[in-house]
Amino acid sequence: MIRLNDIKRETRFVFGHRQFISTLLVILLLSTAALWSGHAEMQEQRATIERLLEKDRIEREAALAHQKNFGSAAYYTFHLTYAPPSPLAFAAIGERDVFPWKHRIRMLALEGQIYESDTDNPELAFLGRFDFAFVVSVLLPLFIILLLYDLKAKEREAKRFDLLNVTATDSHAVWTTRVLVTLVLIVLATLVPFVIFAAINNASVGSILAACGVVLGNVIVWTVIVLMIGAASRFATFSATHLASIMLGIWLLSIVLVPVVGHTVVNATVETPQGGDIVLTQREAVNSAWDKPVYDTWAPFVATHPQWADYTEYDPERDSSFNWKWYYAFQQVGDQMAEALSRDYQLATRQKDELAGYIALLSPSLLTQRLLSDIADTNVDAMVGYENRVREFHASLRQFYYPLFFKTPEFSPARFEQLPQFAPTIKTTSQEHTDEN
Template structure:
């Protein structure tokens, strides 16, 4: 291992290289710390709102100590739902930065309640969070470029290249040793904070291993690309400019163009439009004959057809019937909305096989359970709970049963399922293949270095 000690001594003589590695380590540690603080803040918010929710339920329950009306209880009682961050969420916050992770729902029409949380200032979400995924995708390649762009050109400029190539053990092995050491140090600076933070977050070993594999594959791709450019006969400045151009195209330009093309090819209406359409259907029901509304409701809920007819004036079962009809009226739009989002997600995953930045982001967000799939899964859990809530209230409403204290206490409660870590095998495979291809080109290029 004498070569390792020798290469290390040469590296530490470069103040720029040492400063770059120290800065990367500090940025990675700061990103991990920032992610853990944001996850802790979200967990505290969920805990605080859960306590307030219990107080609100206790206050509502006291109103039914002597019995009351089920329709009133369903209208005034809010039920808390939440999506707790996964143990690995501190690495890649993803959509948790913009999508609601706590939502209170009632037994009223669901779609308006689901998409009320989409009203936020887009400028605040534009920059995203400073987390490990940001440092890895956007900053780590820049540090590799700084460390590898003059790997050969600096020796050529100083006049040592011919002597180096004439020495035993030089040639391809020399450049691979130097590039390998620099890449390994960049990898260490990135993952040491991750390894330090993972035990405190409760991340499983399989999760950490998947993150390390994604990081290693992404760095291997950029190392191979840097070797391919650095072993040319160009100057250090020309190599740096070429690699910076590759970085800009691969991490900024092409993903932006691809995102715009997907948005144009797969147009998806905003969830706010679903909310407005559903509310319009609900508000219009006030002007329709109540019996016509009930007849339409009985087509999908025939079990309540033979209950007592509507009295004159307002009745809660008519009110909740047209609330559910409001959801049913936008069901095709909801299905199209979700399918459009999932289609974009599928194409984004496919792009990850061509654009390493997209691929590693998709892998980290899937591993951290902070992507679109996780957001839609939370909405599905809310919808399932909302259906149980309606099913609980309907017998009281349609059979006109009095609603008491025990009935209030027996209402369904939201309980999120236990999380199961999902390894993003497809994204990791794509990253691995791109890394192997880039490394193969870089290794082949190191054998073509000449003194001239």
């Protein structure tokens, strides 16, 4: 049984070692630096969104003010779509480094616009960003190993191990108390800065507790690994240095080998269309429409939009004026031609993520990163969900413009007051709400 005197004694013992104090300070500084870096990045993304929203509004109003028909109005106006960072995105940036989180789209064929990515170098992103999730999953296990690998071996080498066991009222309480004191201080050095930054970013209590639970779980898992190796009978005669080598080998297995091999296996298992192929397919369909008979455009369009079948009269040889409804019809057909590839791409992305989730069960560090990304809403599901919201918004633009193209009402700028506006969603731990920016 652990007594208060045991806790006081072991606290004085651990604080009596400069190495322990230095390690705690390093953990505190690394955690704070990673959180500050993530916070600054998310603040920059929010500022970018606010700046682009204002410019987008001004440019759209200026473009609409100079148009004389609905077709040119649709062609020259852009619409900003974006995925705002969640309150906890600063802690686990996740897939926001891999997937685009903003687009400026028009009424033209959409798939080519979606897959024109403006993200950072994907190879560099794969190596991992220095954020709180990286510190917790990759660096924190190293500090646990550093502080606990020689828990008993050091006492054996100093010839104090048997004496401690004989003189202590409960020998198990000595080691248990020392471990608990060490872990509590490690957890505090890691989580106190996180809680402060989470409060600054207005994160919900539920999400903060969930993230703290993941961090605590990661600490417990690595502590168990270290203590099991230190207590194993086959390692009883090993020196502290040899034990540290074994533990570092397991750390490397978790941090490097499992993720790299898993990534290779997933890519080899799941066949994925290239985003460039989707863009090329869509653009070839659009560009070739200029040289095809008009019927070759109308047929696939009417097949998916039968409500406009009676409004497709247009003969380019007879009608000298440019026909906007025909133009937007073959833009839509371009998307239809790329639809299967786009669907397969998204399905493959989800399959890869699902397989990666199973592989993460073999690596505590990888699992920790995935769980933190899930809580922060920066995972694959969140970014694929953003892509689908862009598609839904583009569909709402088509619903707005098609009656104006096909029924050719008199042009009136007042109609643009009903122009759809993109509204992103921000997921929290308890609900999903819409941010009307």
